[in-house]
Amino acid sequence: MEDKRLVEVQHLQQFFPVASGKMFEKNVVKAVDDVSFYINKGETLGLVGESGCGKTTTGRTLLRLYEPTDGRIIYDGKTIFDSGKTPMMNPDGTEMKGADGKPVYGQKTAVNMLPYRRKMQIVFQDPYASLDPRMTVGDIVGEAIDIHKLAASKKDRHDRIISMLERVGLNSEHANRYPHEFSGGQRQRVGIARALAVDPEFIVCDEPISALDVSIQAQVVNMFEELQDQLGLTYLFIAHDLSVVKHISNRIGVMYLGKMVELADSYELTFHSVHPYTRSLISAIPIADPNVSRSSQRIVLEGDVPSPVNPPSGCRFRTRCPYADAKCAAEEPVWREVSSGHFAACHHLDKVK
Amino acid sequence: MSEYLVDVQNERLSFFTPAGEVKALNDVSLHLNEGEVLGIVGESGSGKSVTAYSLMGLTAYPGRLIGGELHFNGHFINDMSEKQMRKIRGSEISIIFQDPMTSLNPVYTIGNQIREVILLHTDKTRKQAQARAIELLTLVGINEPEKRLTQYPHELSGGMRQRVMIAIALACEPKLLIADEPTTALDVTIQAQILELMMSLKEKLGMAIIMITHDLGVVSSMCDRIAVMYAGKVVEYGTVDDIFYNPSHEYTKGLLRSIPRLDEKEHKRLVPIEGSPVDMLNPPKGCPFAPRCNSCMKVCLERMPAYTDITDVHYSACWLLDKAKFEKTNGGKA
Numbered sequence: 270m271e272d273k274r275l276v277e278v279q280h281l282q283q284f285f286p287v288a289s290g291k292m293f294e295k296n297v298v299k300a301v302d303d304v305s306f307y308i309n310k311g312e313t314l315g316l317v318g319e320s321g322c323g324k325t326t327t328g329r330t331l332l333r334l335y336e337p338t339d340g341r342i343i344y345d346g347k348t349i350f351d352s353g354k355t356p357m358m359n360p361d362g363t364e365m366k367g368a369d370g371k372p373v374y375g376q377k378t379a380v381n382m383l384p385y386r387r388k389m390q391i392v393f394q395d396p397y398a399s400l401d402p403r404m405t406v407g408d409i410v411g412e413a414i415d416i417h418k419l420a421a422s423k424k425d426r427h428d429r430i431i432s433m434l435e436r437v438g439l440n441s442e443h444a445n446r447y448p449h450e451f452s453g454g455q456r457q458r459v460g461i462a463r464a465l466a467v468d469p470e471f472i473v474c475d476e477p478i479s480a481l482d483v484s485i486q487a488q489v490v491n492m493f494e495e496l497q498d499q500l501g502l503t504y505l506f507i508a509h510d511l512s513v514v515k516h517i518s519n520r521i522g523v524m525y526l527g528k529m530v531e532l533a534d535s536y537e538l539t540f541h542s543v544h545p546y547t548r549s550l551i552s553a554i555p556i557a558d559p560n561v562s563r564s565s566q567r568i569v570l571e572g573d574v575p576s577p578v579n580p581p582s583g584c585r586f587r588t589r590c591p592y593a594d595a596k597c598a599a600e601e602p603v604w605r606e607v608s609s610g611h612f613a614a615c616h617h618l619d620k621v622k
Numbered sequence: 623m624s625e626y627l628v629d630v631q632n633e634r635l636s637f638f639t640p641a642g643e644v645k646a647l648n649d650v651s652l653h654l655n656e657g658e659v660l661g662i663v664g665e666s667g668s669g670k671s672v673t674a675y676s677l678m679g680l681t682a683y684p685g686r687l688i689g690g691e692l693h694f695n696g697h698f699i700n701d702m703s704e705k706q707m708r709k710i711r712g713s714e715i716s717i718i719f720q721d722p723m724t725s726l727n728p729v730y731t732i733g734n735q736i737r738e739v740i741l742l743h744t745d746k747t748r749k750q751a752q753a754r755a756i757e758l759l760t761l762v763g764i765n766e767p768e769k770r771l772t773q774y775p776h777e778l779s780g781g782m783r784q785r786v787m788i789a790i791a792l793a794c795e796p797k798l799l800i801a802d803e804p805t806t807a808l809d810v811t812i813q814a815q816i817l818e819l820m821m822s823l824k825e826k827l828g829m830a831i832i833m834i835t836h837d838l839g840v841v842s843s844m845c846d847r848i849a850v851m852y853a854g855k856v857v858e859y860g861t862v863d864d865i866f867y868n869p870s871h872e873y874t875k876g877l878l879r880s881i882p883r884l885d886e887k888e889h890k891r892l893v894p895i896e897g898s899p900v901d902m903l904n905p906p907k908g909c910p911f912a913p914r915c916n917s918c919m920k921v922c923l924e925r926m927p928a929y930t931d932i933t934d935v936h937y938s939a940c941w942l943l944d945k946a947k948f949e950k951t952n953g954g955k956a
Contacts, residue, residue: 319809452898482665483836487880487894494891509809512839516882516892539884553814554884555839559862561885562843569818570811573779 274343275503276331276389276471277307280355281340283323283330287578298577300326302527303340305358305604308471313497313504315518315535317511317550319574322524324507325394328473331505332389333382341375344471349385353377362606387417390464394476396456400448406459407444410434413466433462437492454485461492471503478513490517511554515539520610523547526577526585529604533611544613545621546586584616592617626653626693627797627830628660628677633690635669635676644902646672646685648854654847656797659824659831661841661862663877664851665899670834673851674800677832678715679707695797713743716791720803722783726775732759732786733771739793758789763819781812785819792823799824800832805840817844838881842866847935850874853900853910855926860936870930871938873911909941917942 283301301323308314316324330337333350341357342350356372357365365373393399400409410430413419420426431441437458448456457477464472474493478486490513496502508514514521515535522532523546531544542548549568556562570589575581584602587593594617602614615621635647647669654660662670675681677694679702692699695714699707719725727735736755740746746754752771759767762785775783784804791799801820805813821844824831833844841848841862848865850858850873858871869875876895897914900906906913912922921941930943 319811454898482899483838484665484877484880484895485899487882487892488896490882491892491894511810512882512884515884516886516889536887540887549811551884553810555813555817555837555843556883556885557838557842557866557878557881558883558885559842559866562839567814567818569814573781573812574809 273310274307274360275310275312275345276505277343278327278331279305279341279343279358281305281327281330281342282338283326283335284338296578299527299580300577301330304524304527304529305362306522306529306532308503308505309519310470310503311497311501312520313506313518315514315521316505316507316524317509317514317521318524319509321526321574321577323527323577324509324524325475327524328391328475328505328507332391332473334391336379344385344389347380348375348378349380349382351375351378362604362612387467388470389473390467390469390471391473391475392457392460392464392477395480396453396460397448397480399460400456402448405445405447406434406439406451409448409459410444410462410466413463417467419467429466433466434459436465436496437462438488452485453481454488457481457489458492461489461496465496465500468500469502471505473505473507475507476509477506479508479510486513493517511539511550523550526574526580528585528614529612530586530615531611531613533613537611541611543607543611543618543621544615545590545592545617547613548621584614592620627656627658627695628652628654628832629691629693630673630677631691631693633673633676633692634688635672635681635685636688637685639684639903642903645905646854646902647676648905650690650851650854650856652849652856652859654798654830654832657824657828657830658847659833659845661833661835661845661848662851663835663838663841663848665836667853667899667902668851669854670851671802674717674802674832674834677798678711678717678800679704680717709743712739712791712796713794714796715798715800716794716796717800717802718784718787718791718804721807722780722787723807725787726783728775731772731774732778736771736786736790736793739790743794754793755789758793759786761792761823762786762789763815764789780808781815784808784812784816788816788819788823792827792829795827796829798830798832800834802834803836804833806835806837813840820844838877850877853902853905855910855939857911857940858936858938860932860938864933864936868932868936870932870936870943871911871940872915872917872942874938876914876916909939919945 281301281304284297284299286295287298289296318324329335337350339352341355357375359365367373407430410433414426414429434443439458478489506517518535521535521538523530525546531547549570552568572589575588581588582598583600584597587597596616602616604614607613630652633647633650637644637646650673664670733755737751740751740754756767764770764785805816845862847861849856852873858874879893880895895914900910908924909922909927912918927939927941929937929939931937
């Protein structure tokens with residue numbers, strides 16, 4: 270794997286306005302708040318967290334399906350979005366300082382995404398809702414080819430569609446059928462064929478297997494891996510199932526309430542996690558082995574995830590954290606490198622055992 | 623009279639849809655002792671929920687029980703009228719549904735919905751019912767129970783609502799609790815809370831649980847026995863250890879191979895079960911799993927295998943086992 274950054278986000282923020290209940294007043298939901306990470310070429314970065322933690326929003330904002338509130342998105346060395354208010358970052362994650370010691374800001378940028386849509390694609394969660402029921406599968410896959418004018422002739426278009434379908438394990442006779450004629454696993458294959466139709470480099474996989482049966486999940490996971498080997502794709506793999514994410518990812522980021530709390534190599538994260546949230550998340554996952562699950566001790570977290578409209582002050586995890594103290598309520602923990610390539614944001618990393 | 627708390631024998635249940643008869647349950651047999659936890663696993667459409675619902679007499683139209691015997695706690699469910707069923711539902715057998723968002727009535731308060739069960743099944747007064755409701759909410763770990771009783775379902779989070787559902791289900795201390803994917807709609811950390819709660823309540827109240835799920839991890843940590851279902855059949859039945867460490871049906875084996883494990887140190891490719899789930903309108907003639915099975919033989923496509931006993935409590939329906947047994951008795955000649 271080359272160590273070249275294909276996608277990078279810096280201090281990404283995505284706030285959504287919501288009605289506050291009072292007239293003329295709006296609250297904001299801080300769906301993604303100051304998230305920074307990068308994905309190397311040919312790598313899979315997994316993103317896990319509970320519902321409402323902002324993992325899907327991160328994926329969509331990264332593609333500018335939502336316009337980011339603040340931050341910077343860099344794709345293949347080119348800035349595709351910059352709010353102009355975010356300090357530049359050095360490659361090692363520290364703030365870039367000018368000669369006068371002040372942070373350096375980028376220029377406000379928002380490029381036309383059309384050429385980038387060819388390179389960055391997405392596979393959605395729900396294969397039942399993300400395919401137009403009135404289009405044939407051939408047209409669904411062909412639409413992207415039309416938009417980007419990739420086919421020279423009708424025959425070329427047809428051939429491309431068929432080769433895409435074959436690549437994902439469907440065949441030419443499926444092209445004339447409608448989505449309702451397919452099972453969940455097959456529909457997800459159509460969704461993947463649609464994403465692949467424009468020869469992308471980078472795919473955001475937004476919970477692509479959550480809606481599928483267990484026996485089908487493995488088929489789709491394997492297909493993602495095979496496609497990556499064949500085409501050198503880069504993935505952002507979003508899911509709430511840590512076992513699957515660990516299986517497919519090189520590195521994993523854990524999100525909680527709009528914040529990234531820990532990011533590390535997937536082996537390191539599963540076996541040597543340092544953040545209390547990651548630890549409880551890992552211990553909460555039941556393992557399909559009776560002897561292991563009988564002997565393992567679960568860390569059961571108290572309470573529920575707080576509302577993202579009114580997140581707790583300081584560290585957002587403190588309301589459920591067994592180590593929380595006054596400092597956690599007062600100060601937001603800093604995102605720092607604990608060991609090489611292993612990042613976490615917590616005040617009590619030394620106490621966590 | 624059956625020695626088991628739940629004894630289902632050769633149950634057949636079909637849905638008579640306009641498109642044709644769907645044999646949702648095709649000769650299902652299972653049993654469960656008092657105080658035990660039975661896990662039913664299988665993919666969507668395999669008949670796990672239908673099995674459990676039919677025990678409560680909750681088969682939805684156009685479904686009909688067309689064969690077999692259902693015994694529960696001395697009752698013969700087949701012969702019971704709706705009126706008799708209503709008496710045991712909620713008092714001797716109760717259910718927690720998958721989706722806590724839609725299974726509570728949005729226009730009644732939590733208190734109203736808990737008291738309803740108590741007033742229906744016991745001769746407690748309203749005041750006593752209120753006291754019992756508070757006790758129940760405390761039991762399921764909800765703080766400020768008095769305040770919660772006056773709240774409506776939309777004011778509670780998903781995990782809280784599932785706790786309320788459990789409180790309602792436990793109101794009359796049933797002998798059997800059916801949990802239909804109780805944690806599928808919840809986050810993992812909340813799932814851990816709910817599973818922990820269910821296990822501690824089981825210890826406290828000594829009830830039996832039927833746990834319907836597709837998550838093998840949940841089953842392994844909770845259940846004593848497991849029934850693996852595929853296309854309306856129990857293809858394998860056994861203790862947890864039998865199923866996980868000595869699976870004998872090809873579907874069970876395939877299922878166990880296909881899930882990634884968090885505690886795995888090395889990266890191995892998953893071994894998926896190829897093919898698609900069965901179309902229940904046109905099920906295959908022989909063993910329903912045959913079209914997806916790697917060890918499929920000629921006979922599998924023609925005839926449904928009978929159960930082969932592996933131990934007293936472990937049986938499975940697969941021709942391979944039959945073949946192995948045949949070879950054993952005939953000195954290795956097939």
